[in-house]
Amino acid sequence: QSVLTQPPSVSAAPGQTVTISCSGSSSNIGNNYISWFQQLPGTAPKVLIYDNNKRPSGIPDRFSGSKSGTSATLGITGLQTGDEADYYCGTWDSSLSDGPYVFGTGTKVTVL
Amino acid sequence: QVQLQESGPGLVKPSQTLSLTCTVSGDSITSGDYYWSWIRQPPGKGLEWIGYIFFIGSTTYNPSLKSRLTMSVDTSKNQFSLKLTSVTAADTAVYYCARDSYLGIPFDSWGQGTLVTVSS
Numbered sequence: 001q002s003v004l005t006q007p008p009s010v011s012a013a014p015g016q017t018v019t020i021s022c023s024g025s026s027s028n029i030g031n032n033y034i035s036w037f038q039q040l041p042g043t044a045p046k047v048l049i050y051d052n053n054k055r056p057s058g059i060p061d062r063f064s065g066s067k068s069g070t071s072a073t074l075g076i077t078g079l080q081t082g083d084e085a086d087y088y089c090g091t092w093d094s095s096l097s098d099g100p101y102v103f104g105t106g107t108k109v110t111v112l
Numbered sequence: 113q114v115q116l117q118e119s120g121p122g123l124v125k126p127s128q129t130l131s132l133t134c135t136v137s138g139d140s141i142t143s144g145d146y147y148w149s150w151i152r153q154p155p156g157k158g159l160e161w162i163g164y165i166f167f168i169g170s171t172t173y174n175p176s177l178k179s180r181l182t183m184s185v186d187t188s189k190n191q192f193s194l195k196l197t198s199v200t201a202a203d204t205a206v207y208y209c210a211r212d213s214y215l216g217i218p219f220d221s222w223g224q225g226t227l228v229t230v231s232s
Contacts, residue, residue, distance in 0.1 A: 002158060035218050037159075044208055044222035045159065056217050088159055090218070100174040101149075101161040101218075 003028060004089055004104035011110040012079050020074040020107045022089035028102060030070040032092045036063075037103075039086045048087075049074060081111050114139040116209050116223035124203075124230050130196040134209030134223060141190050142167045147212040148185065148192045149219065152205040155227075160205075164212060165192055199230045 005023045012018045022034065036049040047056055049065035052072065064075045072089055089104035120132035134148070141148060147164035154160075163173035165183040173181050177196065185192045196203060206225040212218050 103159040106158045
């Protein structure tokens with residue numbers, strides 16, 4: 001059972017904006033950088049956002065990340081059919097000395 | 113461009129040991145800039161971080177799997193491996209290997225994943 005909670009699903013029409021929340025605690029989101037991953041059907045995850053709000057080369061600026069306290073948010077603007085995927089947040093959990101990396105519960109984005 | 117490829121049996125019997133290898137091309141495991149990680153995903157479920165190994169052999173494991181887990185690295189073959197003992201049906205998952213930069217982009221490269229089914 002993941003310690004990072006995300007909504008199971010979000011949906012919107014093409015061109016619109018969706019936001020995905022990721023809720024944690026002081027031992028994970030509150031004191032560590034967060035990343036966001038996109039998993040298209042049948043493929044391996046791909047990092048979209050790291051260090052809370054940085055985008056790797058090649059990731060369009062339609063994707064954005066933010067963090068406040070023990071929560072984080074992924075935003076997708078100008079939604080496209082190709083954005084239909086599962087999205088996961090992830091960060092280190094410092095509750096143990098060798099805290100595990102933890103992923104969120106995952107959110108399915110549907111483009112209507 | 114770095115590529116990672118998982119290999120190993122797709123079917124393991126309950127109570128036996130699951131063994132997988134990840135072959136890295138396009139980068140050297142000994143470059144020292146990365147942790148080499150394993151992540152799994154049960155069918156229809158979310159991601160679970162298993163652990164990572166550094167090229168000198170130091171490891172960090174998920175506490176939930178630590179008692180059954182061993183990771184190793186073969187620098188001569190540019191490979192790293194995973195052994196998970198006493199498997200049950202709950203260990204059925206797609207297993208991914210991934211490169212994790214501790215100074216840069218986490219999990220920036222992934223293998224395609226390999227499905228391991230635990231069944232008699």
